[in-house]
Amino acid sequence: MKFRLSIALCILAAFFFGTAFAGPAQQSSPQDARRMPTGDSVVPDTVSQALLERGEKLYVRRCGGCHSLDRNRTGPRHRGVYGRKAGSVADFRYSKALQLLNLIWTAETLDRWLENPAAVARGTSMGFRLGKADERKAVIAYLKSLSDTAERQGKN
Amino acid sequence: MSDNAIPMPSRRALLGATGRTLSVSALAMVTGSGIAGISSAHAADPSQDVDILNAAIALEYEGIAAYQIAATSGLLQPAVVEIGVTFQGHHKGHRDILVKAVETLGGTPVTEKPLEEYAAGLNVASLRNQEDVLRLALRLEQGAANAYLGLIPSLGVNFHQVAGQMAGDEAFHAAILANALGEPIPKAALIFG
Structure with missing residues (x-):
């Protein structure tokens, strides 16, 4: 019992x-x-440090022939490019095609641009294409991270 | 911006394009491609080739200026200056070929900027010793090799070979500079592009 x-x-x-x-x-x-996201949750940041590091290496090697982050060269400087209007660095002489391009640089527009610049702005002097989608993703993530930093520091 | 928003070329531009396309054999002589019989992938829009080739000329002007600044900086040993001047000669050769190509296409080649503008763009004020100079030169040569390889798909077929040749020259320069700096040999294939 x-x-x-x-x-x-x-x-x-x-x-x-x-x-x-x-x-x-x-x-x-x-x-x-x-x-389990709740109602006020934000989308997790999926950009890894490894992706940013790969993007930086690719940027230096593939873009560095013509571009720098902080100085105009054959192409315009790039810090703060993400979220900026195309053809809007004040002290850089753009092609007519870029001057007329009504576009904000986002992940989507940068991806199209890097894949084939002339398809976005015929008459651009940028002939360089970054053919691989994963490489474009890394470079864009890197540029975006720099723009985020510049924005936080009030340098955009 | 959608592709639909791209303005159509004017009649004048099209007529000009036709005239330029007819000069393909002259162009082949300039580039030494020997492929005059092959129609250009960009035959309908050679002005795009002019724009891209002009950017390449600007790139070469910067390279010429960089070696000039380096050679007169007082930071380099005489033997290194000699190598740099030889590399500069290659860049002058590229410039001359590209200028002729733009002129043959009916375009106007871009001109050289003042040396101080290149110095500012390359931030040469930060260079302190020979290694700094060599590292800058290496970055520029690697970038130039990749730039030429990356613009080949955008160029008319008549320029593919010469762009490849120029990429080869830049890669050769980069290899010499990397060796001088003691950089390890890359293990993976397809080092450029």
């Missing part, structure tokens, strides 16, 4: 504590919290 009573009490206790604490235990799990 005592044995049966003990089992019944254990079942009751398990039921009670399980019900009472199962919910809070799930909500407090950091892993689950990341998986």
Whole structure:
């Protein structure tokens, strides 16, 4: 009889504590919290440090023949380019095609531009194409990270 | 901007383009491509070639200026100056070929900027010793090799070979400079492009 009573009490206790604490235990799990967005959550930042480092290396090697971050050369300087209007660096002499281009540089427009500049602005003097989508993604992420920094520092 | 928004070329531009296309054999003589019989992938718009070739001329002017600044900086050993002047001669050769090509296409080649503008653009004031100069030269040569390889798809077919030749020259310069700096040999293939 005592044995049966003990089992019944254990079942009751398990039921009670399980019900009472199962919910809070799930909500407090950091892993689950990341998986389950709430109404006011933001989209996680999926740009990894590795992607930015790859983007920087690609930028130096592929874009560095004509561009620098802070100085105009054959092409205009690039710091702050993400989110900037095309052809808008004040002290750079753009081609007519870029002067007339009504475009804001975003991930989507930069991707199209780097894939084939003349398809975006016929008459541009930039003939360089970055053919691989993953390389464009890395370079754009790098440029965006610089623009974010410039914006935070009020240098955009 | 959608492709639909791209303005159509004027009749005058088209007529000019036709005239320029007819000079393909002269162009082949300039570039030494020997492919005059092959129609250009950009035959309908050689003005795009002019714009791109002019950017390449600007790139070469910067390279010429960089070696000039380096040679007169007092930071380099005489033997290094000699190598730099030789590389500068290659860039002058590129410039001359590109200028002739633009003129043959009926365009106007871009002109050289004052030396101080190149010096500012390259931030040469930050150079302190020979290694700094060599690292700058290496970055420029690597960038130039990649620039030529990256613009080949945008150029008319008559210029593919000469752009490849120029990329080869820049890669040769980069290899010499990297060796002088003790840079490791890249393990993976397809070092450029």
